[in-house]
Amino acid sequence: MTRKVRVRFAPSPTGALHIGGVRTALYNYLFAKQHGGEFIFRIEDTDSNRFVPGAEEYIIESFKWLGITFDEGVSFGGNYGPYRQSERKDIYKTYVDELLAKGLAYMAFDTPEELEAKRTEIANFQYDASTRLAMNNSLTLSEGEVAQRLANGEKYVVRVKIEPGEEILVNDIIRGEVRINSSILDDKVLYKSSDGLPTYHLANIVDDHLMEITHVIRGEEWLPSAPLHVLLYRYFGWTDTMPQFAHLPLLLKPDGNGKLSKRDGDRLGFPVFPLEWHDPKTGEVSSGYRESGYFPEAVLNFLALLGWNPGTEQEIMTMDEMVQLFHLEKCSKSGAKFDYEKGKWFNHQYLQLKDNMDLAKQFRPTVQAKGFDMEEAQLAQIVGAVKSRVTFANELWDQTSFYFVAPTQYDEKAVQKRWKPETKNELGALVNYLKTMSDADFSSVELSEKLVISWIETSGYNMGNVMNPFRLSLVGEMKGPHIFDITAVLGKAETIRRIQTAIEKLG
């Protein structure tokens, strides 16, 4: 019997959602959609000390912006809840007790200080079969003493009892078979009485089983603990429904070594979080992709290709295409350095694909905030004219401001090169000619261009000598769209005014 595909993304609410986590979630999402399965959002808040207020809401809002949707989970509902681990205490306790009863786990009373002392005393100390008999636990203490300590309210942890010398096989979709010997595993803490909460390992296995997760797609940092997880499935007798594992390669620093961190973003000037994040503890603000002007589709497309590719030369893909093409088997095994330049390229590509009218609608509030306005159709026209030189939508103002504001100064180098002694007379003649044009001719890009060009030719002027100062008068610099794209929007009166101002200022 094949089970319905169910995958999950299960972050810890300890801060902003890291971009690597976004990619992990994306791969889970693509996999679920492709198989007509379900995608579950679970919150792993078993470490009460690291809880950060607002983090959960932040993560939910991030996915909303990105367009990654969940079928079940915290804030989404579903029949396998609760989906917040802190609300599942009683469930975990049952399973901890089961392991204890089966003798597959035991209680340990060692204090953090005692453990620390052991670690300094013995190099490479590990709590396992070779050392646990020298520690304070239910294996070494008499039943009476254990009962006494419990009655005294002494704090304890439950540790998994790992038998040494056993080979454990982890079958990973991306990496193939990974074998390790159980002797190198330690007796991991599964549960702590201090807060009545399990640790990641126990909660993870119990939840994945209860929530009928079929595939665990997570970061490579979990690979070393995968054997422990396999062992726990075995201890619980759940091996036949154990999920398949896929450990994803990590996202690495663009330069140097190590995994991508928030600091790298700060240092190199790019966001590592989807949304701007205000750290409630430090008050620190970290930039986000959304606030930096990225399109969510571009972020997702870029991230998807960091560690996976469809095997064809296609790079720009819609979400639907990615859903179609995605395969865990085609994920790479090695970490991918984060190439921010390529991320920008993706955004540029997506911006070119956007409808001018949609961009104009988004852009209009910015224009209004600057104290100007323009109807959307015309705004769409100028957006279309400058689009190709814009990577982020928030650069639109810089590229279009001269449409609204006449230049007050002129690029010095350009003036030196383009403004010649005869320019004054030639532009003066141009103004006189423009005055003779009808408003209808003027507002047509094609007609006005044709007329002015032929006027320049018949007047015997050098084309560049007229056109370059003309541009300088309108824009203030040697850049921007075609001259007649600009004049058609500016209108006759404003065009003439700008030329006259330039003549006055530059002589």
Added chain:
RNA sequence: GGCCCAUUCGUCUAUCGGUUAGGACGCCAGGUUUUCAUCCUGGAAAGAGCGGUUCGAUUCCGCUAUGGGCUACCA
């Protein structure tokens, strides 16, 4: 230190034993644009090293080197 994973242009990657080792970003040059950007054309740029296996290895195996991850009462 121990364990695990990995290793093709600067970067992301294709290659499922036989290829002039392909594409993309970035970079450089030229063209288009009488501006800038876009766009087009071209260029430089890679199999970590050493051993095997094989008629033949980038591809399979081993060792070394390098990189990464894990090694908590964090996830």
